[in-house]
Amino acid sequence: MRTxxxxxxxxxxxxxxxxxxxPDPSVEGVEGRVVDETRNTLVLERADGRRAIRVPKAGCAFxxxxxxxxxxxxxxxxxxxxxxxxxxxxx
Amino acid sequence: MGERRQRRxxxxxxMARIASERVALLFGEAERAARQGRSALGDRYVSLARSIxxxxxxxxxxxxxxxxxxxxxxxxxxxxxxxxxxxxxxxxRTCLKCGNISREKLASRKPPAGL
Numbered sequence: 001m002r003t004x005x006x007x008x009x010x011x012x013x014x015x016x017x018x019x020x021x022x023p024d025p026s027v028e029g030v031e032g033r034v035v036d037e038t039r040n041t042l043v044l045e046r047a048d049g050r051r052a053i054r055v056p057k058a059g060c061a062f063x064x065x066x067x068x069x070x071x072x073x074x075x076x077x078x079x080x081x082x083x084x085x086x087x088x089x090x091x
Numbered sequence: 092m093g094e095r096r097q098r099r100x101x102x103x104x105x106m107a108r109i110a111s112e113r114v115a116l117l118f119g120e121a122e123r124a125a126r127q128g129r130s131a132l133g134d135r136y137v138s139l140a141r142s143i144x145x146x147x148x149x150x151x152x153x154x155x156x157x158x159x160x161x162x163x164x165x166x167x168x169x170x171x172x173x174x175x176x177x178x179x180x181x182x183x184r185t186c187l188k189c190g191n192i193s194r195e196k197l198a199s200r201k202p203p204a205g206l
Contacts, residue, residue, distance in 0.1 A: 001112065009106075011113040013136065014120045036135065084142045087106050087113070 004072040007064060008079050008090040012037055017044065020073065021061040030055065037083045102147045110147035114140045118155045121166045133166035157184070162191035 002010045012034045022028040032044030035052060042062070045052045057076035064072045081089050102110075117140040124132035137159045144151050158167050165188050167173040174185040181194045 006109060009109050011116045013139075014116065014123075035132065083139060084146050087109050087143065087147060088102075 001068075002066055003068075004066070004070060007066070007072045008074055009087050012042065012064070012079075012083070015067075016065040017042070018063045019055055019060055020063045022055070023059045024056075027053070027055055027060070039082045039085075040080055106147055107149060110143050110149045114144055114149060114151060114155070117143075118158060121158070125166055125168045125171075130166065130168075130172070133168075134164065137166045138164055157193075160186040160189060160191055161193065162186065163189035165189070 002015075013036065015034050016031070017034055018031045019027055019029060030044065030046070030053060032046040032053070034042055035045045036043040040058065041054045041056050043052050043054050057080045060076040062074050062076060064074065066072055079086060079090060117136045121133040121136040121140075124130075124136065140151070140155075141159070141164065143149070159165065160167055160172075163186060165172060165186065167184075167186060169175055172187050174187055176183045176185075177197070181196050184193045184195075185191070
């Protein structure tokens with residue numbers, strides 16, 4: 001089960017997230033669902049069906065909405081690994 | 092968090108648990124994507140689930156295994172990418188994308204819980 005403690009190692013795809021901080025102002029504050037993940041990016045889809053955005057993990061902080069109602073903030077640089085690697089390599 | 096020294100290459104129970112949870116989650120997302128007609132996304136989730144399963148040496152549960160083609164790795168949707176028939180006491184499942192056929196004996200299987 002995805003909790004605040006283990007989110008860094010768990011599946012991010014399918015979660016709703018907001019970019020809470022980013023060096024790129026056009027990306028900051030963006031909200032969406034995680035649709036895919038790469039080593040360096042998260043791909044989000046926004047509610048109004050606009051084209052999906054690819055947000056770099058580096059330098060950004062993300063606020064994920066967990067299924068149990070709570071939120072978890074993750075620092076992008078801490079999860080900058082391939083999705084399959086994160087189970088092993090993230091704190 | 093105190094980590095006991097692990098034998099090289101061995102996964103911990105923790106990692107194994109998270110891995111199998113992720114696999115199940117991904118198949119769920121693949122289903123959701125398929126319902127929206129986004130087959131490419133569903134295929135991608137299957138391939139990710141497979142990588143995770145291989146990486147951490149997790150056995151995929153048989154019901155999830157059947158939802159993906161063993162040959163081409165696509166997410167199978169009965170009616171769209173999968174043809175299911177019964178023949179001679181077996182179920183014959185044909186992947187409509189790559190043509191791979193898998194057969195399973197029906198034997199005395201109980202219906203999945205909830206039916």
